Amino acid sequence: xxxxxxxxxxxxxxxxxxxxxxxxxxxxxxxxxxxxxxxxxxxxxxxxxxxxxxxxxxxxxxxxxxxxxxxxxxxxxxxxxxxxxxxxxxxxxxxxxxxxxxxxxxxxxxxxxxxxxxxxxxxxxxxxxxxxxxx
Numbered sequence: 001x002x003x004x005x006x007x008x009x010x011x012x013x014x015x016x017x018x019x020x021x022x023x024x025x026x027x028x029x030x031x032x033x034x035x036x037x038x039x040x041x042x043x044x045x046x047x048x049x050x051x052x053x054x055x056x057x058x059x060x061x062x063x064x065x066x067x068x069x070x071x072x073x074x075x076x077x078x079x080x081x082x083x084x085x086x087x088x089x090x091x092x093x094x095x096x097x098x099x100x101x102x103x104x105x106x107x108x109x110x111x112x113x114x115x116x117x118x119x120x121x122x123x124x125x126x127x128x129x130x131x132x133x134x135x
Contacts, residue, residue: 006118009036009109011040011041014037015034015037018030018033018034018037019034026036050090056104056105056108056112056121057112057123058112058119058120058121059113059119059120059126060120060121061119061120061122061123063120064120064122067120067130071130076117076132077132078130078131078132079130079131079132080128080130080131081127081128081129081131082127082128082129083103083107083111083126083127083129084125084127085103085107085125085126086125086128088100088124088125089102089125090103091103097098104125107127108121108127112126112127113130115129117130119132
């Protein structure tokens, strides 16, 4: 979370400097820069609070780390399963990125259907699943 706060502080500083330089840059350039800075800030805010990846709808690595520390602090017994799509790079090269993306989405949907909020996408071709002793 500190990373996002730092990025927002840098954007705020850039916004202040842009407003101070309006006489040098001209009003139209300042307004364009302010729009760009606002868009960047909104993107940072969305990333900070939305831990689901847009492509797959699965949770991302920062959320995984938070859930992992929660489970350790509660002393819950759990198991970790990793799914790695080893040949996805080959599929991307041979049949194209669209086919690779469709395969990735299909796997993500199936894993989510089976395990719901316990599935995380931790890299481009790797997924992680938590299971608990009682399940």
